[in-house]
Amino acid sequence: MAHVHKAPYPVIDTDPNFTRVVRYFRPSDYALGAGLTAIGPAFMYLMEKYQPSGNPGKPLMRAMKVAGGVGAMAGFLTAYMLTSARFWGASENTREIQKYRGEYRKLKAQGKPMYGTSSLPLNVQRVSAEYSTGAFLNFDVFPWFNVTNHGYHGQSEGVIPEDEK
DSSP: OOOOOOOSSOOOOSSOOHHHHHHTOOHHHHHHHHHHHHHHHHHHHHHHHHSOOSOOSHHHHHHHHHHHHHHHHHHHHHHHHHHHHHHHTSSOOHHHHHHHHHHHHHHHHHTOOTTOOOOSOHHHHHHHHHHHTTGGGGTTTOOOOOOSOOSOOOOOTTSSOGGGO
16 A cells, blocks of 8 residues: 655655645745745835735725735635655655654653544545545645545655664
8 A cells, every 4th residue: 555656755644644745844844934924015015016906905905915815815725835845755854753753752661652543444544545645745636634644655765764663
């Protein structure tokens, strides 16, 4: 079931949980998200300044709020995609590997499984993994996140060194 693909960097997790992806956001991801959030209202303001609509005030403010909301969603989804790509090994992920190893050590010391426990039957876990693995690649069609715990996470050898397993 583990999805195998060639990647230029070590694969950490082919189907990371939503909360794990958000926890692994880099400061640059937050900056990109904030920038994309600000672009919409800034563009509307500039357009109103240089090509007035003749309808300033509340209609313009509502439009700027909508543009900010759409920008915030676009910023979050873009940051999520970038972090998911690092989990897949599609871009440089040294920071994520170190954080993942630390999280692994901590959970192992507590006797907890890395991917949590699930009350779902195995066949439902497998279907969940099939739907959410790689879903970040299709955010332009439908945003879909992994919110279930399951054991279907493909990893490269060496993400967790043998002496730590």
